[in-house]
Structure formats: C-alpha cells, structure tokens
Amino acid sequence: MLFNTVAHKFNQGSIPKKGCNFFRGSFFVTFLEKQKSKIKVLPIFLSFQLLLATSIAQNIKSGALEIHFIHTANGKEISLRDSTYTNPFGETYTVSKLRFYIGQLSVPGSGYKFGEDDYYLVNAANEMPIEISLKPGSYNGLQFLLGVDSLHNCSGAQTGALDPMNDMFWTWNSGYVIYKLEGSSPASTADLNHIEHHVGGYKGENNVATPIKLTTTQPFRILENKTTVIVIENNLDHYWKGQNDIKISDGALIMTPGPLSKKIAANFSNLFTIKSISLNP
Numbered sequence: 571m572l573f574n575t576v577a578h579k580f581n582q583g584s585i586p587k588k589g590c591n592f593f594r595g596s597f598f599v600t601f602l603e604k605q606k607s608k609i610k611v612l613p614i615f616l617s618f619q620l621l622l623a624t625s626i627a628q629n630i631k632s633g634a635l636e637i638h639f640i641h642t643a644n645g646k647e648i649s650l651r652d653s654t655y656t657n658p659f660g661e662t663y664t665v666s667k668l669r670f671y672i673g674q675l676s677v678p679g680s681g682y683k684f685g686e687d688d689y690y691l692v693n694a695a696n697e698m699p700i701e702i703s704l705k706p707g708s709y710n711g712l713q714f715l716l717g718v719d720s721l722h723n724c725s726g727a728q729t730g731a732l733d734p735m736n737d738m739f740w741t742w743n744s745g746y747v748i749y750k751l752e753g754s755s756p757a758s759t760a761d762l763n764h765i766e767h768h769v770g771g772y773k774g775e776n777n778v779a780t781p782i783k784l785t786t787t788q789p790f791r792i793l794e795n796k797t798t799v800i801v802i803e804n805n806l807d808h809y810w811k812g813q814n815d816i817k818i819s820d821g822a823l824i825m826t827p828g829p830l831s832k833k834i835a836a837n838f839s840n841l842f843t844i845k846s847i848s849l850n851p
Contacts, residue, residue, distance in 0.1 A: 633792040635677065636799045637700040637712075639692050640845065641668055643806040650695060657810040661818045663755035663765060665806075668694035669738060670749040671731065672782075673722075674715040680704045680792075689718060691731040691738065692804075701797075708789035712800070716838050717748035717779030723772040744827055745772045748779060749838070751809070758822035765818060769834050771827025778827070778835035782842055790847045803845040812837030 641648040643655040643665075651666050673689040676682060682704050690700055722732060723745030732739075738747045749769040758765055771778045784802065792798055810816045813836040824830045 631706055631794045632703045633706050633794055634797040635702050635704050635792060636797050636850075637675075637702075638799065638801045639697065639804055640801055641694045641804045641806065648694060648806070655806070657816075657818070658807065659810070659815070659817050661755055661757040663753050663757070663818060665694075665751065665753040667750060667752035668804075670716060670804075671718050671738065671746065672714045672716060673718060675700070675702070675712065676714070677702075677704060677709050677712045679709055680707065684714075687722075689722070689731045691736055704792045706792050706794050708791050710789050711783065711785035711844070713781065713783040715779055716782050716841075717770075718746045718772070719779060720745075720772045720777065722746075740768075740770065740826075744770065746770055749834075751806075755818045755822065757818040759819070760822045763822075765822050767824045767834065768826075769824060769831045771831050773827070776827040776832065778831050778838075780835055780838040782839065784842060784844050786844055786847065791849070793849070797850040799846075799848045799850055801845040801847075803843050804841060805843065808840045809834070809837055812840050 648655070648665055648668065650668070651664060654662050654664055656662050670692050671689055672692060673684060675684040675688070675690075682702060718732070722728065724742065726742070728734075732746070738750060739745070740747060747768045747770040749767070751765065751767040751769075753765045754763045755765055756763060760766070769778060790798055790800065814833045816834055816837065821830050824834070
C-alpha cells in the first residue's frame with residue numbers, strides 16, 4: 571500500500587521538491603523511474619505486436635470451397651413427398667424424409683481438417699452448403715465420415731448438428747441415427763405402407779460409421795478470393811443395390827442397430843460421387 575501511494579504521488583508530481591530530491595538520491599526512486607519508463611514502453615511494444623499479427627493475417631492467401639449435396643433416384647433429383655421412384659427390384663416408393671450426418675471432412679494435401687467436434691447434418695428438406703477456406707492450389711478430392719464417431723455417440727446432450735432436437739438421436743445406449751430415409755411403398759408390409767430406415771449403431775460389430783473417399787478425374791483448383799463449388803450426388807439407386815440387395819418387402823422398418831443396419835451400411839461406400847465442379851467469382 572505504501573509503495574502504491576508513493577508511486578502514485580511521484581508520478582503525479584505531488585511529492586515536495588525537497589522530498590523529491592531526497593527520494594531521487596535513493597534506490598527507491600531509481601527503481602520507480604525505471605518502472606515508469608518500462609510502463610511507457612509496454613503499450614508501444616504491444617501495439618507493434620498487434621500490428622505485426624494483423625499484417626501476417628492479411629498476407630495469408632486463401633480461397634473458398636463450397637460443398638453442395640444433391641439427392642437422386644432414377645437419374646433425377648428427388649422431390650420429397652410428391653414423386654415416385656423405382657428401386658432396382660421393381661419396387662416403387664416415395665421419399666418424405668432424407669437426412670444423414672457427415673464429419674471429419676478433409677481435403678488431402680490442403681492441410682485443412684474439420685475439428686473433432688464439427689459435424690454437419692445434411693437434410694434434403696433444407697439444403698445448406700458447407701463452406702470452408704483453403705489455401706490456393708490443386709486438389710484431387712475430399713473425404714469425410716458418413717456418420718458419427720463413437721466418442722460423440724456417448725457424450726450426452728450436445729448442440730448444433732448433434733442436438734437431439736434434430737430428431738436423429740435414439741438414446742444414450744443406441745446413439746445417433748446416421749442415415750434416415752422415410753417414405754412409403756406398396757411393397758411395404760408396415761402400417762400405411764410406411765418405410766422407416768433409421769440406420770445407426772456405434773458399438774463393436776454394430777458400428778456403421780463409414781469413411782467416404784471421393785476423387786476427381788481432374789484436379790480441382792482453389793484460387794485466391796474465388797469460390798470453387800463441388801456438387802456431391804447421393805444416389806439412392808446405390809442405396810438399394812450395392813454390396814447387398816436392400817428390398818423394401820424384406821424390411822420396411824429398421825429402427826435399431828444390428829444386422830439390418832449393417833446390411834444397408836455396407837452399400838454406403840458407393841452411395842456418393844462428385845457430380846460437378848465449377849468456379850464462381
């Protein structure tokens with residue numbers, strides 16, 4: 571307290587001149603003068619550091635990558651509720667709901683990688699692009715996880731895309747639905763001919779999260795201050811037929827982890843392709 575009071579009076583010039591002469595000859599005053607000069611220098615140093623950091627940030631060059639998902643069946647984009655499609659087994663169906671999770675997005679060679687907590691809910695009813703910043707260069711593809719990793723399946727209530735209010739969460743024991751397809755079909759034996767495929771599971775052999783790797787025939791370019799748009803197609807024709815045959819008549823309702831979810835998930839690796847690449851101003 572005494573030190574602070576004396577230092578304050580010294581800086582304000584309120585110590586008597588005679589007293590000042592006395593203090594100036596002391597080690598105490600010499601110390602105060604040194605600290606006073608350091609205090610004056612500190613804001614200048616901090617300002618320089620801030621200016622340097624700002625300058626470096628402004629010199630980092632980047633462009634944007636914008637990722638869109640489209641959903642198709644029978645060679646055309648899906649229209650929810652009011653269009654009928656036919657799977658490879660001749661079963662007709664409509665789609666009323668189509669959602670899935672992606673996470674761990676990365677662009678090989680770019681140094682960019684989604685954060686561990688970054689997940690995105692793709693919703694055919696409310697499509698929103700994913701936009702990321704990348705350093706300028708040429709790249710040959712991208713990859714992501716279709717689903718939610720085991721850690722986030724058992725981390726309790728979460729926010730954002732993983733918020734249980736998004737209607738993609740079963741229980742703490744079963745985790746997230748990673749791919750949801752709902753609709754109707756005359757081939758369904760369920761009430762009102764419903765189709766409800768809620769594919770999920772994260773424990774042991776029931777883990778259905780699937781790494782997806784997409785490559786391009788020609789490298790796509792990221793240019794400084796430009797936006798490159800990639801359209802990824804989610805083709806339901808490959809949902810029904812791939813490594814396994816998925817017939818509506820064999821299972822219209824899939825509501826838990828287990829063999830049926832795993833059977834569908836085995837087709838996920840061929841579900842997506844890069845449809846187009848374009849450059850926007």
